[in-house]
Amino acid sequence: MNVDINNLAGGAMAERINRELKKVAENVMDPNTKADAVRTVTVQIKIKPNDARQIGNTEIEVKSSLAPAKGVPTQFVFDFDKEGKAVMKELNLSNDRNQMAMNDAGDVVDGTGTSPSAKVVGLYK
Incomplete structure (x- = not known):
């Protein structure tokens, strides 16, 4: 069995991964965020088979977790x-x-x- 993830959902999954990776890159380069904070990109594929177990409705979710902006110090x-x-x-x-x-x-x-x-x-x- 081979599933081509580049063409999965008509290429939409790869497109969304790239969109989230762009957000990560922008967040890393933002001087208002902590440089060494960990950023993540998560791909979740949910599959719900029908009763006959022949077709599975599928939802692909791609999301990122970015570093928050640093606090602004004052007194x-x-x-x-x-x-x-x-x-x-x-x-x-x-x-x-x-x-x-x-x-x-x-x-x-x-x-x-x-x-x-x-x-x-x-x-x-």
């Missing part, structure tokens, strides 16, 4: 606002939320880009 700082509610903000100027810096306008800001005087309650006048 958040957490604190309480003036009303005592928990708040968070992305840390975008340094790795230390208490490190002072200067923004593009020349104002002194903390690691979240907020003026430290805006956070002080009961500031002396």
